[in-house]
Amino acid sequence: MIEYIRGILDELTPTQATIEAHGVGYLLNISLNTYTALQGKSEARLFVYESIREDAWVLFGFATKQERELFLLLISVSGVGGNTARTILSSFSAPELAGLIMDGNERMLKTVKGLGAKTAQRIIVELRDKVASIGLQAVSPSGGGTAPAVQNSEIYNEAFEALKMLGFPPAPVAKTVKAILKDEPSAPVEKVIKLALKML
Secondary structure, rough: OOEEEEEEEEEEEEOEEEEOOEEEEEEEEOHHHHHHHOOOOOEEEEEEEEEEOOOOEEEEEEOOOHHOOOOHHHHOOOOOHHHHHHHHHHOOOHHHHHHHHOOOOHHOOOOOOOHHHHHHHHHHHHHHHHHHOOOOOOOOOOOEOOOOOOHHHHHHHHHHHHHHHOOOHHHHHHHHHHHHHHHOOOOOOOHHHHHHHHHO
């Protein structure tokens, strides 16, 4: 399995990126969020999902591991294929999509082209708990947050992963870390973890 491809960014469109690595050009299907992350770069590293079928071998590329994890969760839902998942991830950022799923916001999910009410409901029901385990900051697409500000995302992610490795369940960890960073936005990761250990 290909984990990621790093190389020269040879071509870039809003839906595809071609990365040349060791003389081989890899064509990867990408979301608009990944396209935005790659703009202006001459070199890139994309995390990869391989879709191998009888009639085709298709590569999907992602700027972050979390976007790829969301993609994998989406395609695990009946009725959601690779292209539909990519469209969903082009419509919302990864934190926004996590927020929609965790809040059960079917109305906003249905605004994605080709996504019906039943599929939107399935995504929410099947992925709500799983999305919490990724550790994404969940924010609403309108910009209102249910999580710390963007500048705290690195501290949030580090604290979340550390506490998860210590054996705490993901959902309470996410809630606790968000609460701490809301009260103390400038707290270093060590302090966040110590405070969370007292609260969990």
